[in-house]
Amino acid sequence: MTDVQSILDRIGEAMQATKDRGTVAQYIPPLARVDPAQFGMAVAFADGRLFSTGDAETRFSIQSISKVFTLSLALGRLGDAFWSKVGREPSGQAFNSILQLEHEAGRPRNPFINAGAIATTDAAMAHHAPRDFLAELVQFVRAAAGDEDIHIDAAVAQSEQATGDLNRSLAYFMASHQRLQNPVEQVLGAYFHQCALSMTCVQLARAGLMLTGAPGAPRLMSPARRTRINALMMLCGHYDASGDFAFRVGLPGKSGVGGGILIVAPGKASIAVWSPGLNAQGNSKLGTEAAEMFAQATGWSVFS
Amino acid sequence: MTDVQSILDRIGEAMQATKDRGTVAQYIPPLARVDPAQFGMAVAFADGRLFSTGDAETRFSIQSISKVFTLSLALGRLGDAFWSKVGREPSGQAFNSILQLEHEAGRPRNPFINAGAIATTDAAMAHHAPRDFLAELVQFVRAAAGDEDIHIDAAVAQSEQATGDLNRSLAYFMASHQRLQNPVEQVLGAYFHQCALSMTCVQLARAGLMLTGAPGAPRLMSPARRTRINALMMLCGHYDASGDFAFRVGLPGKSGVGGGILIVAPGKASIAVWSPGLNAQGNSKLGTEAAEMFAQATGWSVFS
Amino acid sequence: MTDVQSILDRIGEAMQATKDRGTVAQYIPPLARVDPAQFGMAVAFADGRLFSTGDAETRFSIQSISKVFTLSLALGRLGDAFWSKVGREPSGQAFNSILQLEHEAGRPRNPFINAGAIATTDAAMAHHAPRDFLAELVQFVRAAAGDEDIHIDAAVAQSEQATGDLNRSLAYFMASHQRLQNPVEQVLGAYFHQCALSMTCVQLARAGLMLTGAPGAPRLMSPARRTRINALMMLCGHYDASGDFAFRVGLPGKSGVGGGILIVAPGKASIAVWSPGLNAQGNSKLGTEAAEMFAQATGWSVFS
Amino acid sequence: MTDVQSILDRIGEAMQATKDRGTVAQYIPPLARVDPAQFGMAVAFADGRLFSTGDAETRFSIQSISKVFTLSLALGRLGDAFWSKVGREPSGQAFNSILQLEHEAGRPRNPFINAGAIATTDAAMAHHAPRDFLAELVQFVRAAAGDEDIHIDAAVAQSEQATGDLNRSLAYFMASHQRLQNPVEQVLGAYFHQCALSMTCVQLARAGLMLTGAPGAPRLMSPARRTRINALMMLCGHYDASGDFAFRVGLPGKSGVGGGILIVAPGKASIAVWSPGLNAQGNSKLGTEAAEMFAQATGWSVFS
Secondary structure, three states, rough: OOHHHHHHHHHHHHHOOOOOEEEHHHHHHHHHHHOOOOOOEEEEEEOOOEEEEEEEOOOOHHHHHHHHHHHHHHHHHHHHHHHOOOOOOOOOOOOOOOHHHHHHHOOOOOOOOOOHHHHHHHHHHOOOHHHHHHHHHHHHHHHHHOOOOOOOOHHHHHHEEEEEHHHHHHHHHHOOOOOOOHHEEEEHHHOOOOEEEEEEEHHHHHHHHOOOOOOOOOOOOOHHHHHHHHHHHHHHHOHHHHHHHHHHHOOOOEEOOOOOOEEEEEOOOOEEOOEEEOOOOOEEEEHEEEEEHHHHHHHHOOOO | OOOOOOOOOOHHHHHHHHOOOEEEEEEEEHHHHOOOOOOOEEEEOOOOOOEEOOOOOOOEEOOHHHHHHHHHHHHHHHHHHHHHOOOOOOOOOOOOOOHHHHHOOOOOOOOOOHHHHHHHHHHHHOOOOOOHHHHHHHHHHHHHHHOOOOOOOOHHHHHHHHHOHHHHHHHHHHHHHOOOOOOOOHHHHHHHHHHHHOOOOOHHHHHHHHHOOOOOOOOOOHHHHHHHHHHHHHOOOOHHHHHHHHOOOOOOOOEEEOEEEEEOOOOEEEEEEEEEEEOOOOOOOHHHHHHHHHHHHHHHOEEE | OOHHHHHHHHHHHHHHHOOOOOOEOOOOOHHHHHOOOOEEEEEEEOOOOOEEEEOOOOEOHHHHHHHHHHHHHHHHHHHHHHHOOOOOOOOOOOOOOHHHHHHHOOOOOOOOOHHHHHHHHHHHHHOOOOHHHHHHHHHHHHHOOOOOOOOOHHHHHHHHHHHHHHHHHHHHHHOOOOOOOHHHHHHHHHHHHHHHHEEEEHHHHHHHHHHHOOOOOOOOOHEEEEEEEHHHHHHHHHHHHHHHHHHHOOOOEEEOOOOOEEEEOOOOEEEEEEEEOOOOOOOOOOHHHHHHHHHHOOOOOOOO | HHHHHHHHHHHHHHHHHHHOOEEEEEOOOHHOOOOOOOOEEEEOOOOOOOEEEOOOOOEEOHHHHHHHHHHHHHHHHHHHHHHHHHOOOOOHHHHHHHHHHHHHOOOOOOOOOOOHHHHHHHHHOOOOOOOHHHHHHHHHHHHHHHHOOEOOOOOHHHHHOOHHHHHHHHHHHHHHHOOOOHHHHHHHHHHHHHOOOEEOHHHHHHHHHOOOOOOOOOOOOHHHHHHHHHHHHHHHHHHHHHHHHHHHOOOOOOEEEEEEOOOEOOOOEEEEEEEEEEEEOOOEHHHHHHHHHHHHHHHHOOOO
């Protein structure tokens, strides 16, 4: 499939030439220090073929993309009972907004806004210690990617912890409505570490294959569950810019503040793109543009 | 394709046997009087095949489903300039909420909430009289459906007008932010009549073919525009239950308070379902259930 | 009481010397044209003594100050039943916000925010024509002021009408919750004209005497009603800057976007101040400063 | 002044006969266990006279009434610089709402809603340890009341701590906006203990004398500061029922969830009333009724 490689080459060149690369996240030093000149992209197929361009082998902090993996674990543990804890509607608010929690009795709208992700981590933990949950999570991601060399970046986790007061506020708010089963500080500890998972585009693209349902892809969940996680990524994966991503790219995706985006082309392939500079909505600027170019070139939008 | 017919038969039987049929919309007498026992469904293919079950030839008020047609006209007239007037994000609020307008300077979040639909009608009207716009709209729907026997129900339009104070409030709010180009009462007149379009499931399914992009379907807009309208239907087509519909059905859809839902299976077919009783979110209760059964039976979810 | 005159003289000089005079309201031409260099103040006692400084005999548009008079009429007509229609709590929002209406089923929080004032006008009108209500209102204000030369400025009323879409939005919102008994356009017509009452500081100070309860003041309502109107002015009279006015001045007051403020010193006197430039909260900048100087100089704060 | 005593006697009898005594706060066991049959009231004059009725010598948890004392300390420490940290406007929201914080960058609207009170405690602490701040606070209240027998109820403080997740959420939200100078848990520790101050009506009435400005009252702050604290109590002292209290009672007051209310009649006397059952707004039901009867009987409303 020389086609995909030539598309990636073209995208890589275009991105290299782009001057406005967005703004690197500033809220923790390990992210603020990342060089905005970087750009990488990888496309993985279930039959093992992998195409890439740019810094596709450079590790970056996947941040909120980890929410997809935790959601998979939580659904695996609770099944549909999970949805009594967390909703599945777009919030119409910023990723870290607390407004909706007050209006809806502390129940977060979906698993991808911060509050919902914290509640999802709480559910996925069951009553285990954070370290046991994290071990299981890392193991799950490694199995999905078929790569043992995936780790949590302790320095990033520690920085998150040090600046996590808004997430603490969200968590205590939910706790005040009896929405969490574990002690708040333990849930947050697990959550901050989960966000500090460090992966390359190649690893991330491979890990996303489980969501494609393509023949030969790792089957880590039922087709129904896979389908529904894709639906959630489409509806809520880019916070309050999810509509824009669906409009421009037309594929389920989940972004992270580290500049990565995981994109699923159901039945076809899994795509990971990374560039640390963010647009005004907090999603990777070049990553979004690259995803749009890729979707147009391949015609892979689920809506066409 | 006896398959589709047998699926429809099965759905028709299941729906007939369902006791809890939801609640028929009460806000205007012509809707409140509709018999909740009715259920119809039709599936149209681009090659002319059409399958149906139940009351698929009974006319009903398509209400908000008309917003899809008006959006098509507005985009045809303005192109991407349209998006300076209306956003494309889910609102996280009820279909008739005014909160978001106050927070975002009178710019509605998407073309399918009431405020956004009114702004879309205003854009589609250009500076024509309501009657000229309505003539164009009806002509467009007839062309899409390949059926001249499609009309606006004057009694329904008049009832909408008589009870439309909340829509008036939305429209004047936008006008106070200079968001409308036509006089408010003219925009509302056009909007109330547009919502009063009366169609059968068969007609509606055929009219939806233009959005499938299936070979042979009427081509009334560019592929890019078609794809994007589908994306908007997926993200915002069921108001604050769009996430739920995406999760359960996995296909772009647009519901109306009259109990109809238009569903697009890109590349495959167009589906219309109708049953007047609504669920708590204001969408057809049996319609949603039938759509879910259909998507599961066919495996047509765009996310699988 | 040469004391009051010398206080006013001192204030008048200080205000004349003030360079930052705020910004004159721009939303209608008749207000935008007013010369910001003007400042007037008058203090009326129940025994007939009247002290003044500056442009105290110049007419200005009293705008929202008229809400005090309409509230008096509405309470006169309905008694405590009025409070089933309108609340009496500060809103914590801008004077023209619609948010609270959506959260509280269309019932405005108090009679002084725009929505509440429109509902109050509706109540005061009973089922009379706008012109009859307005005749009664003007008569009431003239009686309170003991001055027949008080009129509605037709040009201002017409301008309000032409730019009143936000007030229309508020009114239709309330109508959609069955909160108004008269047709919306009639209520608004009455409301726009009421706001266009034109008075001088001297007239306004005299008209406010009825709220002082001082011996000899016109008794146009029961002591209990008078006391309660003062309480409402204190809590809600300056919209979302009521706390600031209470903190700095310590007297019940009602401001208008024309730059006027009516202030009541219970048991003592009635004060009117006017300067057209507004501060960031939409209240007269110099008027507020003058009121603060006056309250400090006299020690008349109700809280001391 | 047998007058006041006979008024209190009449109120005491009326309250004893009242069947609907409201609902005792349930959120912590020490409050939930309090007998709702109790009612006490005390009126203190600056010349030492003290009148009382009912359970005026029974200790109760003053809860949010303590916010008045902490505010006094914070203003004493910071002067007007305090107002850069906390606003002075009614919030239009429940006492524990977090909405306003999100809309206004973490700056609480006034010192009496929970968020504002936590910020006030933080300011009053300066950089001292909680125990030092609490020692100073208790000393201040004892000095105001002229009574050494005033203490913090450790069991109540501990219960507050155990159920304080919503307050934690508020505090961490403010911390995320750099609004607190002390570690969150220390501020909260101080806050929970401050709310657990235990006093009788007699002690509380005497402690309130400092706010009356009556000749002979303890002078613990400047007249200007005293006046302004009264203004804040009037505008914000009963959360989202402050308008109602001003309307019905017409005197500055501060309520607590323990069922107490401290009321100031400027220039005249200080009143404390207590009955543990709360009304729908979370203020003492009988306490409010008694305050209204007292204000009507004495004519002490500041608005008359």
